[in-house]
Amino acid sequence: MSLIMTTTTLxxxxxxxxxxxxxxxxxxxxxxxxxxxxxxxPVNIALSKYWGKRDATLNLPMNSSVxxxxxxxxxxxxxxxxxxxxxxxxxxxxxxxxxxPFCIRLTAFLNFFRPPNSAFQVHTTNTVPxxxxxxxxxxxxxxxxxxxxxxxxxxxxxxxLSLLARLGSGSASRSLYSGFAIWHRGQQDNGLDSYAExxxxxxxxxxxxxxxxxVQQKPxxxxxxxxxxxxxxxxxxxxxxxxxxxxxxxxxxxxINDFEKLGETVEHNALSMHATMMATWPPIVYWQPESLxxxxxxxxxxxxxxxxxxxxxxxxxxxxxxPETEKxxxxxxxxxIQIIMPFNKN
Amino acid sequence: MSLIMTTTTLxxxxxxxxxxxxxxxxxxxxxxxxxxxxxxxPVNIALSKYWGKRDATLNLPMNSSVxxxxxxxxxxxxxxxxxxxxxxxxxxxxxxxxxxPFCIRLTAFLNFFRPPNSAFQVHTTNTVPxxxxxxxxxxxxxxxxxxxxxxxxxxxxxxxLSLLARLGSGSASRSLYSGFAIWHRGQQDNGLDSYAExxxxxxxxxxxxxxxxxVQQKPxxxxxxxxxxxxxxxxxxxxxxxxxxxxxxxxxxxxINDFEKLGETVEHNALSMHATMMATWPPIVYWQPESLxxxxxxxxxxxxxxxxxxxxxxxxxxxxxxPETEKxxxxxxxxxIQIIMPFNKN
Numbered sequence: 005m006s007l008i009m010t011t012t013t014l015x016x017x018x019x020x021x022x023x024x025x026x027x028x029x030x031x032x033x034x035x036x037x038x039x040x041x042x043x044x045x046p047v048n049i050a051l052s053k054y055w056g057k058r059d060a061t062l063n064l065p066m067n068s069s070v071x072x073x074x075x076x077x078x079x080x081x082x083x084x085x086x087x088x089x090x091x092x093x094x095x096x097x098x099x100x101x102x103x104x105p106f107c108i109r110l111t112a113f114l115n116f117f118r119p120p121n122s123a124f125q126v127h128t129t130n131t132v133p134x135x136x137x138x139x140x141x142x143x144x145x146x147x148x149x150x151x152x153x154x155x156x157x158x159x160x161x162x163x164x165l166s167l168l169a170r171l172g173s174g175s176a177s178r179s180l181y182s183g184f185a186i187w188h189r190g191q192q193d194n195g196l197d198s199y200a201e202x203x204x205x206x207x208x209x210x211x212x213x214x215x216x217x218x219v220q221q222k223p224x225x226x227x228x229x230x231x232x233x234x235x236x237x238x239x240x241x242x243x244x245x246x247x248x249x250x251x252x253x254x255x256x257x258x259x260i261n262d263f264e265k266l267g268e269t270v271e272h273n274a275l276s277m278h279a280t281m282m283a284t285w286p287p288i289v290y291w292q293p294e295s296l297x298x299x300x301x302x303x304x305x306x307x308x309x310x311x312x313x314x315x316x317x318x319x320x321x322x323x324x325x326x327p328e329t330e331k332x333x334x335x336x337x338x339x340x341i342q343i344i345m346p347f348n349k350n
Numbered sequence: 351m352s353l354i355m356t357t358t359t360l361x362x363x364x365x366x367x368x369x370x371x372x373x374x375x376x377x378x379x380x381x382x383x384x385x386x387x388x389x390x391x392p393v394n395i396a397l398s399k400y401w402g403k404r405d406a407t408l409n410l411p412m413n414s415s416v417x418x419x420x421x422x423x424x425x426x427x428x429x430x431x432x433x434x435x436x437x438x439x440x441x442x443x444x445x446x447x448x449x450x451p452f453c454i455r456l457t458a459f460l461n462f463f464r465p466p467n468s469a470f471q472v473h474t475t476n477t478v479p480x481x482x483x484x485x486x487x488x489x490x491x492x493x494x495x496x497x498x499x500x501x502x503x504x505x506x507x508x509x510x511l512s513l514l515a516r517l518g519s520g521s522a523s524r525s526l527y528s529g530f531a532i533w534h535r536g537q538q539d540n541g542l543d544s545y546a547e548x549x550x551x552x553x554x555x556x557x558x559x560x561x562x563x564x565v566q567q568k569p570x571x572x573x574x575x576x577x578x579x580x581x582x583x584x585x586x587x588x589x590x591x592x593x594x595x596x597x598x599x600x601x602x603x604x605x606i607n608d609f610e611k612l613g614e615t616v617e618h619n620a621l622s623m624h625a626t627m628m629a630t631w632p633p634i635v636y637w638q639p640e641s642l643x644x645x646x647x648x649x650x651x652x653x654x655x656x657x658x659x660x661x662x663x664x665x666x667x668x669x670x671x672x673p674e675t676e677k678x679x680x681x682x683x684x685x686x687i688q689i690i691m692p693f694n695k696n
Contacts, residue, residue, distance in 0.1 A: 145539040229616045229662070237624055238588045238591070238595075238622070239585040239586075239588045239592070239622060239626065239629075240588075241586075241587065241588045241591065242584045242585045242586075242587045242588060243584075243585065245584065246584040246585070249584075268631065269632070272629075272631045272633070275628045275629055276585060276628070276629040277634050279585055279625035279626065279627065279628045279629035280585065280625065280629075282621045282622070282624065282628070283585075283618075283621055283622040283625035283626075285614065285618045287617070287621050287649075289642070289645070291642060292642070293639035293640065293642045293643045293646075294639065295642075296635070296637060296638070296639045296642055297639045299635065300639075303633075312515070346596075
């Protein structure tokens with residue numbers, strides 16, 4: 005958890021004000037304690053990665069990124085106003101203490117939207133198995149801004165909700181959508197043009213395989229990790245440009261359903277991001293020995309002609325990409341795998 | 351093995367001519383089959399790495415590098431002239447067939463120096479356990495040029511022998527010396543200023559620990575690997591400059607015997623080189639799961655206050671660097687480790 009997130013800055017408040025300025029009914033009417041807001045959002049897997057911020061206060065990325073959302077895996081959040089002194093936050097049906105890092109970060113985020121003299125009650129439930137290594141902060145902040153939008157009846161566009169979710173967690177901007185989404189880097193310093201949009205393309209044959217790897221060491225947070233990379237990794241210089249290039253190739257591959265082009269670029273992009281982490285000092289290595297063993301299995305399968313590629317985020321788990329036709333081979337090679345078809349609910 | 355190495359090019363012949371032009375008694379007198387040349391050279395471990403050629407024909411590197419030689423580990427080579435049709439090459443007391451990749455490469459190298467109508471008999475023995483993952487081509491080509499110098503009585507300076515060894519294998523340029531050596535990148539296109547020199551500094555407390563990791567997959571050769579990196583790795587753009595910077599820091603650390611500075615820079619440099627490999631397409635990953643486990647042990651030891659760092663070359667094995675005071679802790683943490691003190695023969 006970054007200190008930046010624990011106190012709201014003026015810059016952030018101005019940003020929020022600009023996003024919701026014309027939709028502030030909660031300043032004009034009293035929200036009763038009987039009213040509830042509900043939000044639900046999926047986790048997303050970046051196909052071309054976000055690593056490095058051009059503005060750490062507003063979570064503005066060095067480069068654009070593209071993701072695929074996983075239906076059924078995500079976060080459900082319910083929020084209401086109370087007259088108590090402090091926010092009360094339940095995570096997976098457990099009331100958290102107020103000094104829990106999750107609470108500190110969430111309360112700071114809620115401060116942007118807090119009516120005078122009130123506190124929030126938040127019930128948030130992740131339908132992602134925690135151990136699956138899928139970032140729940142992305143679906144978490146997306147679900148939260150949806151719940152706030154519902155509670156305050158802002159009727160914000162999804163694009164504007166994406167801006168707000170980004171302020172909570174960069175990759176949350178992409179979790180407002182099902183299917184493929186693109187999060188634009190944006191050019192402006194005020195952060196108002198760095199939001200995600202859906203990509204209107206289906207790919208029914210696309211399978212995502214989740215491979216669970218046990219973590220033996222407590223990893224560095226991605227917020228701190230990416231900041232260290234930007235500050236100490238010489239090789240990072242070339243990353244933003246590579247990431248933009250990879251993203252364009254991935255978009256092309258998505259539009260023409262070219263699986264090989266998609267897979268090669270996704271894997272190359274992920275390995276390049278992890279390369280910038282390793283070339284950071286002190287080194288950031290999220291891989292576990294089992295991660296490397298799983299990669300070797302993927303490469304061996306490809307040598308055997310099987311179309312399968314992987315991606316990895318700031319953790320040890322591999323996410324496989326393969327077309328439906330390869331499902332039997334993948335299931336045979338990886339016993340403990342959860343397979344999801346984002347466009348073809350089973 | 352690269353095709354480039356199997357045939358000598360005019361550019362290479364011109365280079366060799368320039369190196370040995372004033373020392374060519376073998377053109378003036380007949381070497382009898384009774385005469386022998388003997389050479390012996392150590393393996394060396396790069397502290398700042400060589401990865402990428404600015405000229406693949408002459409083995410000119412993108413960046414300078416610094417190494418430490420390991421006494422007692424290396425190659426012994428004996429060479430003589432025969433009147434037979436073909437070269438006969440013994441490796442570790444085994445006669446190799448002429449289409450063995452090692453023979454093809456060596457014969458091509460010997461063509462630069464071959465008197466008319468003659469063949470060579472070469473006996474070469476590595477005192478490096480092959481499985482220890484220490485490159486024997488470096489000590490091999492260094493020993494070979496020493497043997498040739500002895501046979502032909504060229505009386506070349508070590509600097510000139512370093513130039514010749516470089517033509518056989520880039521890192522061989524550094525294996526002409528004991529202790530620390532620096533291989534200059536050089537500026538000229540003709541390759542005559544890209545040689546290694548010794549660094550006149552001792553560091554008696556310095557220990558090198560060799561950790562043996564089993565290889566499960568046949569790795570890509572470093573010649574092909576580095577060419578692929580130069581061609582396809584965007585992040586590589588920043589490598590040559592980082593490598594030069596790291597080398598300067600390592601030289602400073604060597605001069606003032608600053609172990610922490612040495613270790614941090616060596617490990618950062620090695621991880622950055624491996625980062626450029628991983629960000630190559632197809633990816634080059636020399637690591638094995640056991641390599642990563644050993645790295646994690648190193649990082650854990652450092653967290654416990656133990657001064658130990660690692661480096662890795664184009665293979666899965668770790669080479670540890672630590673001061674003599676840490677020897678007991680290292681031996682306890684790594685059972686199967688071979689410890690060498692380059693300046694303090696036990």
